[in-house]
Amino acid sequence: MEENKKRDGFGSKLGVIAAAAGSAIGLGNICRFPCELGENGGAAFLLVYLAVVTILGIPLMLSELVIGRRSQSNSVGAFKKLAPKSKWPIVGYVGVLCALLIFATYSVIAGWTLEYIYKAATNSFHGENLTLIEHEFSTFHNTGWLNVLLQAIFIFLTGFVVFKGVQNGIEKYSKILMPLLLVILIVLAIRSLTLPGAKEGLAFLFHPDFSKITGDTLVDAMGQGFFSLSLGMGALITYGSYVKKDDNLTSTAFSVMISDTLVAVLAGLVIFPAAFTFGVKPQAGMELVFDTLPMLFNQMAGGYWFCLIFFILLAIAGLTSTIALLEVVVAYLSEELHLSRKWATVIASAATLFIGIFASLSLKDGTPLTIAGLSFNDFLDFTTANIMLPLGGLLIVIFLGWRLGKTEFFDEVTNEGALKVPLKTAVFFIIRYLAPLAILVIFISGLVN
Ligand code: TRP
Numbered sequence: 001m002e003e004n005k006k007r008d009g010f011g012s013k014l015g016v017i018a019a020a021a022g023s024a025i026g027l028g029n030i031c032r033f034p035c036e037l038g039e040n041g042g043a044a045f046l047l048v049y050l051a052v053v054t055i056l057g058i059p060l061m062l063s064e065l066v067i068g069r070r071s072q073s074n075s076v077g078a079f080k081k082l083a084p085k086s087k088w089p090i091v092g093y094v095g096v097l098c099a100l101l102i103f104a105t106y107s108v109i110a111g112w113t114l115e116y117i118y119k120a121a122t123n124s125f126h127g128e129n130l131t132l133i134e135h136e137f138s139t140f141h142n143t144g145w146l147n148v149l150l151q152a153i154f155i156f157l158t159g160f161v162v163f164k165g166v167q168n169g170i171e172k173y174s175k176i177l178m179p180l181l182l183v184i185l186i187v188l189a190i191r192s193l194t195l196p197g198a199k200e201g202l203a204f205l206f207h208p209d210f211s212k213i214t215g216d217t218l219v220d221a222m223g224q225g226f227f228s229l230s231l232g233m234g235a236l237i238t239y240g241s242y243v244k245k246d247d248n249l250t251s252t253a254f255s256v257m258i259s260d261t262l263v264a265v266l267a268g269l270v271i272f273p274a275a276f277t278f279g280v281k282p283q284a285g286m287e288l289v290f291d292t293l294p295m296l297f298n299q300m301a302g303g304y305w306f307c308l309i310f311f312i313l314l315a316i317a318g319l320t321s322t323i324a325l326l327e328v329v330v331a332y333l334s335e336e337l338h339l340s341r342k343w344a345t346v347i348a349s350a351a352t353l354f355i356g357i358f359a360s361l362s363l364k365d366g367t368p369l370t371i372a373g374l375s376f377n378d379f380l381d382f383t384t385a386n387i388m389l390p391l392g393g394l395l396i397v398i399f400l401g402w403r404l405g406k407t408e409f410f411d412e413v414t415n416e417g418a419l420k421v422p423l424k425t426a427v428f429f430i431i432r433y434l435a436p437l438a439i440l441v442i443f444i445s446g447l448v449n
Contacts, residue, residue: 009242010171016243017255018174022320023235024260025178027109028228030314031289033264034271036224038282041212042204046268048213048221053229053261056222056438059430060231060393061253063400066412068240069249070404074331075234078241083403091395092332095234098388099328100348102233104355105380106325107158108363109286110318111150113311115140116290120308125294130278137290147360152353154315158322159349162330163342174320181313182263188310189269191300197277204272204282219446222439223385228260232389232396235324238331249413250421270296326352355380386446394439401432 010016037045071078076092083089119125125133141147192198226232243249271288274280274296280287297307326348333344362369362376371379400409406428413421 009167009244011167012171013247013252014175015167015171016239016247017252017259018178019171019320019324020230020236020239020252020256021259022174022178022317023230023239023324024228024256024321025181025263026317026321027106027113027314028224028321029260029264030267030317031109031286033224033228034268034288035285036220037205037268038272038275038284038288040217040220041209042272042282043206043208044210044212045217045221046205046265047208048217049225049264050261052218052221052225053257055430056393056435057225057229057231057257058253059427059435060226060397061229061236061257062249062413062427063396063431064231064234064236065240065243065249065253066400066409067396067404068237069243069245070408070412071237072241073237074241074335075237075328076332076336078234078237079399083399086403088399088403091392091399092234092237094388095232095237095392096329096332098233098384098392099235099325100352101355101380101384101388102227103155103158103322103325103329103352105359105377105384106318106322107151107154107352107356108147108360108377110154110315110322111147111152111360112141112290113315113318114150114153115146116311117308117315119294120297120304120311123304125298125307126304128294128298130280130291130295133291133294134287137287141286142364144361144364147363148357151356151360154318154322155349155353155356158319158326159345161319161323162326163345165341173316177313177316178259178320181317182259182266184306184310184313185263185266185270188296188306189266192270192273192296195273195277195296195299197275198273200276201269201273204276205268215442215445215449218442219386219390219449222390222442226389226393227385228264229257230321230324232391232393233328234392235328238328239324241331246415246418248415248419250424250427390439390443394436394443397431397435397439401428401436406432 010019067078067082071081073081075095076089079088079092230236271292275282275288275292278292278295280292294307297303300306329348330341330344333339333348334341358369359377359380367375369376374382409428410424413424
């Protein structure tokens with residue numbers, strides 16, 4: 001019964017793209033990407049990022065979708081089915097753990113978006129200057145338990161949707177809300193590009209200084225790319241298992257990659273011209289979003305509404321991502337441990353909140369919750385994005401290229417021969433040789449650095 005309900009999966013082609021793009025497009029594009037770009041010197045990072053998502057992102061995404069649809073299983077069950085009596089399911093287990101850890105830190109920032117919806121609705125930025133807005137942000141994100149409460153609300157909302165099932169909630173809303181987010185971002189980018197700092201902002205984004213590319217840039221770009229596309233942890237294995245047998249996996253992967261990258265670049269086009277205009281440093285981290293954007297809205301006609309709609313959409317973009325994160329854990333708990341969907345959701349949400357509380361409280365200034373010189377939150381973020389996702393991605397392409405093999409891959413991407421997929425041989429070559437090598441080299445160069 002449970003099985004049948006899940007295997008109904010996504011209703012339409014567009015629904016699959018909307019849900020997978022919904023998982024990909026999120027705080028990672030609008031908050032994390034500009035931060036990484038700012039810290040890594042701008043345009044040089046953008047170039048490396050684009051190379052990573054094209055050359056490695058698409059093949060890895062396709063690998064995950066193939067593993068998921070072929071096995072019709074959650075991320076652990078998939079390896080059990082396709083490679084019985086082997087150690088491969090460990091990749092799935094690590095992915096489930098990774099989903100929990102990412103959700104724990106992700107929900108901290110997602111909670112902030114709720115506070116900013118409230119601030120926007122009460123028009124509290126109106127007429128404020130940068131100093132005041134900065135002060136508000138730093139006092140707010142230092143409040144501790146208020147953040148935990150907002151985070152708990154966000155986790156609860158996620159749990160509510162996941163418990164209801166994905167097809168009627170998320171698939172339906174993603175189809176409307178994701179395009180709306182895109183439109184708003186385009187309008188904001190246009191406004192931002194007419195500010196006095198536009199030239200500087202554009203130069204920062206598009207004039208690469210190649211001397212800035214180091215091993216770290218590569219590691220960060222790969223970490224960001226995998227994070228942003230929701231790769232390396234079995235999320236798209238899980239979603240892939242809900243895709244109909246006659247859908248085209250290759251074109252799905254391309255659409256998701258293109259829309260995700262578009263949103264990330266657009267976020268950069270909104271944020272950097274504004275940041276240079278108002279004097280927010282590119283290295284400012286989260287302040288780039290939570291200080292610069294309210295300033296931008298203050299300069300716009302209809303700023304009140306743009307501000308409100310923007311933060312609502314940001315929360316929704318976050319929600320379509322956290323749903324996918326939670327779904328990874330819930331699919332595992334319900335299929336492998338035979339828990340009901342309800343209990344699986346409750347347990348996974350409670351575990352997330354437990355870890356999340358430490359992540360949230362570790363962001364207070366002077367916190368004792370640190371590991372290796374980083375706050376617990378940043379430590380989790382770094383370990384998941386820069387270590388677990390690349391390793392997961394590496395093992396997944398090796399699994400597909402060497403264990404599952406060419407014939408099964410071709411069968412699955414061509415829908416047993418019904419579809420023509422012109423580049424399939426090249427993609428398989430990348431999966432088997434180039435991707436493992438590239439991921440390994442980037443990963444090791446990062447460790448050495
Ligand atoms: N891609 C999401 C974002 O950019 C974050 C994320 C990483 C994610 N891994 C995931 C979302 C797995 C869903 C599933 O915001």
